[in-house]
Amino acid sequence: MNAPRPQAVIWLASYPRSGNTFLRTLIANYFSGLERPLSLEELMLSTWGEHVEDIWQGITGKNPVQRSHTDEFYARPAYFAQLRARIPNQLRLVKTHTPYVNMDGKPAFSFVPGDRLIHVIRHPCDVAISFAHYFGIGLDEAIRRLTTRDTCHTDHPQMGHELIGSWSQHARSWIGMREIPGFGIRYVDLATRTAPVLADIVRFLGHQPVPARIDAAIGFSRFERLRAQEDAAGFIENAGRGNQSFFREGRPGQWQEVLSPAQSQRLFDADPELIDRFAFATDLAA
Template sequence: MGKIVWLASYPKSGNTWVRAFLHNYILQPETPHSINSLVEFSVAECAAAFFHAPGESLSTEQVQALRPQVHERLTRLHPDLVFVKTHNANLEMHGVPLCTPAHTAGALYIVRDPRDVALSYAAYTGKSVDEMIAFMENPGAANASDDAQVFERLSSWSEHVRSWVASPRRLLTRYEDLLAEPERYFARIIRFLGTGEVEAKRLARAIEFSSFGQLAAQEADQGYNAASLNGKFFRQGKSGQWRERLTPAQAERIAAAHGEVMRQLGYV
């Protein structure tokens, strides 16, 4: 068994929130851990610096050929488990797994209602909601490489979920449950990671330090290096916004494309 615990999600599903919680719980800082220092403890698998020198350009085949080597190097970042953020689906591309099984200890998969994801992801990327709905239906959907990162293969929202649900040694956590009952579901994450008995005061403090209000305040005060050019990264942090902001036709299109998986997760 490997050392990587994948912090996996489709984009805009709560991955950064969970990373912030883990940093505050495990490191136990005196003040809320900086959102711009998350890489000190958990890293983003897609960071270009792991794959090539600045200014170098690689094809998707070249990136995939390097992924097992990159993941092996990531296991050396810490003596114990290594937390690695990914938005990749747990699939293969060019015959190479996007998340190398040999280096995997387990996965924490965060999922969110795709109707809210469509709204949040559209705002983050600057795309229209209809464009984002179409993107989330596309089995070939990917985020392209740029100077900061190599490509991420997302596939469709449904296939992304299926790929991670089928993986061994994984814990699935719904964004909505973290919002509704944070003490229960964040404690569940800690127990899954096997880092010892959950300490109530430590848990409450970590939840407070990683609350949406705290994260948004940090972004307003310090900026956030993962924010887009289209506005804030931490926008509202609520669930069910789709009821007021999607048209009936948009909501129906998402349900038609992803209804089977949405039913399995309790979203419809």
């Protein structure tokens, strides 16, 4: 008897603190068909990711503290095979902060026919600010991590290891991906030109955008509304991080007010070609 064909998913890839949650909130609210915003709990149920602990333990036989980064990397094909089988046959969103890389010839991702990718890239200077707040570290340490290849997170022991790489390494890995259809967006465009960008995303996913649903999804996904939901009921992705809000601000261009010239230059110098390609040095709103 033939094994069932793996179900396709929509990969949502970004460096941490680059707008992935805002992206999936917009998509989930658009496709929900509801006349109200999804709760944060409903949002979590609409999107899957790399930290379903019972799958990891079933494959490796180890808890997150016992597992090494290599344990998790080599188990990724089995992990995602089980994840695909578990996701309901509805909106099949899978969030990832892992770069599209190989280790010892083994890829971090195994795609199947029908998979699609949406990749969001954010100005590294704004990423550094949000990164520092979220992980409770200084700006200089955040910049060091963003400019260090093969950076691996262990800041949240109960979530295991998370390979993110440097900002440049991560961005280039997904920009160069050619295995499945991909759609790339800058976070600044998602934040400031939300309606046309969301309409383009809906088209990329094979649907004709409905203007009224676009407008509703944008209203349901406003940062103030998400922040109010988090304040009222909490948010699982922010668990264990004290009083810091997950939905802090999301405003493009903060780096011009917060970073010193030397700090921003360190991020620019890490990959000047990519900075120029995405107009991050010249677009003051980026």
